[in-house]
Amino acid sequence: MSTNMNFWRVIAVMCVATAFVQSKSTHHQKRATRPNICDLVYNNTLDVRCYCTKDNQNPKIFKSADCFLFAEHVKPEDDTWTAFDYLKDVTKLTFTKNNITMKYIPTEALKYTKSVLNLDIKYGNIEKVGAYAFANLSAVQEITLRGNQIKILEVNAFADHKDLAILGLDTNAIVEINRDVFVNLPSLEKLYLTNNKITTLHDRAFVHLNNLKEIEIDRNNIFSLNSETFSGLKKLQKLDLSSNSLEVIGDNTFLPLVNLRSLNLDGNKIQMLDNKAFFGLSSLQSLSLAHNNIVDIDNLKVFEGLKSLISLNLRGNKIKILKAEVMAPILTNFYGGISTLDVDDNNFPCSCQLDWFTSLMNKTQNENLKLALNNLKCQPDAALREAWSKTEEIEKNTTQTTEDEETQFQNPEYEYYDNTQLDGKFFYVDVRDLLNCTKGTKTKSEITTTTRKSPTAADIKAPSSYTTTTVKPELNKELTTKPDQKLTTKYFTTETSVTQGHTTAKMAAAVAKPPENHVVTPDATSVEAKPDKIKAHRSIQEKETPDYLKSGANINLGCVMLLTVILYLIH
Structure with a gap:
């Protein structure tokens, strides 16, 4: 009896074990096929x-x-x-x-x-990024949330990511940046907020980003900044605020940015720069204020302290006055070979207040900057236009000829401007003499007879067939230059007849009428770059008749007399 009971116990245990094994196997199969x-x-x-x-x-x-x-x-x-x-x-x-x-x-x-x-x-x-949304990514180095229509960044949205170096939030719908959105991000170096709808950067919004080096907040709707906006960003090197709605840059706005090297304020609505607008930016190398609404930079200290600045862009504003006194604190910065200053497309009136540009043109080592300053355009008044017209008439009546004109036209150093490009303006270097900005270096009559052809009226054609009158200085025999050495004085055409379309010749030059002994004394526009004297060709009207032409005339006269005697004897 006991033997039978043991047998059935063994059978029962085996059945249970078999069922367990089958259950386990089925579970594993399900996991394997999932x-x-x-x-x-x-x-x-x-x-x-x-x-x-x-x-x-x-x-x-x-x-x-x-x-x-x-x-x-x-x-x-x-x-x-x-x-x-x-x-x-x-x-x-x-x-x-x-x-x-x-x-x-x-x-x-x-x-x-x-x-x-x-x-x-x-x-x-994604309408919002909540607090600690990425908290579990303890090793993450780069987070990009581009094009997600994000509107709200909650407090601590980006927090406690010790290795996060790059954060991209471009092309969303973010309206404001609150304080404590970015917390405990010790490795963050680049923050991109381009192309959002940001109107407000709250005070100290970036205060925890002590190691941030680059921030782009361009193409937003920011209209106001203050001295607390960028608190904490002591290591920031690049700040892009272009294409916003800023109207005023107030005192100490960028004071916390002691290591800033590049500041882009292009395409805002800036009308006013306070005295200390850029105070504290001793490391700033590049400043761009292009395409704003600046009319007058009259605060004498606005550029004070920018000892490292080598690139300044003021293109496309409405500037009428830019005094030498305003530029004085940074003017020597642009003497170097890598410096740039862009003031094109403004509303400078033609006056001697622009003469500091000519001085800078002669002192800078940057050839591109020389050319840009030589091409500086100004808006003439009615009196200057009338004086210029009279000068044109005098030039037409005192035309001169010269050789090597075709070579001059082919010189790649010259730039040619269509009349439509000038938009009624003159090149300042062309009208300095008429404005008496070179007073003391030329007489009135000299200025009248040597001013270059009007940039709005000189007609030039391709050098295939033309007749030209030119004033072209010839180098003194004592003056020698290497083949690749460039002289800062360029030459100009006074009139050229054409058979094709008209253009206006603008020669990058400082111009002076040679005195009667045919030696040009360098004026203020060339004294630094070209101290030696230059000897000019005399005009055809001034040249004496060559000896061989005189002897030819005497021979012809003798032949006529002999022929007359022969005819008389025949008859």
Whole structure:
């Protein structure tokens, strides 16, 4: 009896063990057949799927994944996100739009991807970034959230990422940047907020970003800044605020930016620069104020302290007055070979107040800057236009000829301007003499007879067929130059008849009428660059008849007399 009972006990244990083993086996089979997040799309039933790339050295590990939503109903806390445990070794993770738009930061998925170094979420419809949205990405180095229509960045939205170096929030709909949005990001060096709708940067909004080196907030709607806006950014080197709505740059606005090297304020609505607008920017090398509404820079200290500045862009404003006294603190900065100063496309009236540009032109070592300053245009008044017209008439009546004109036309150093390019303006170097800005170096009559052809009226044609009158200085025999050495004095044409379309010749030059002994004494426009004297050709009218022409005339007269005697004897 006991033997039978033991037998059945053994049988029962075996049945239970068999059932357990079968259950375990079935469970493993189910797990084995369950699709993973990296399965091919046509075999995958998950609501989130990824195209995964394996590591070349270890095929069992995925190094990157591009993921997409395939269902609208996936919520932020959905169990679907647990499938990301398959991507625990991924270093680059991307979420982008397929047919379904991402509407939130997938924080639940990021719990399983702690190895991610580069996170990119794009083309979603994410209204806000909540606090600690990326908290589990302890190793992340770059986060890009471009084109997601983000409107709100909550406090601590980006916090406690000790290795985060680059944060991109371009092309969203962010309206304001509050304080404490960016917290404990000791490695962050680049922050991009381009092309949003930002109107307000709250005081000390970036105070925790002590190591930030570059920030771009261009193409927004920022209308006001103050001395607290950029507090904490002591290591910032580049700040781009172009294409905003700034109207005034107040005192000490950039005072905290002691290491700033590049400041771009292009395309705002700036009308006023306070005395200390750029105070504290001793390291600033490049400042651009192009395409604003500046009419007058009259604060004498506005550029004071900018000892490192070598590039200043004031192009495309409405500037009428830019005094030498305003530029005095930084003027010597532009003497070097890499310096740039752009003041083109402004409303400078033609007056001797512009003469400091000529002095700078002669002192700078930058050939491009020389040319740019030589091409400085100004707006003439009625009296100057009338004087210029009279000068043109005198030039037409005192035309001269010269050789080598074709070579001059082919010289690549000269620039030619169509009348329409000048828009009614004159080149300042062309009218200095008429304005008596060179008084003391020339007489009135000399100025009248040697001023260059009007940049709005001189007609030039291609050098295939032309007749020309030119004043062209000839180098004194004592003056020698190397073949590749350039002289700062250029030559000009007074009139050229053409058979093709008309252009206006603008020769980059400082012009002076040779005195009667045919030696030009350099005036203020060339004294620094060309101290030696230059000897000029005499005009054809002034030249004596060559001896061989005189002897030829005597021979012809003798022949006529002999022929007359012969005819008389025949008759």
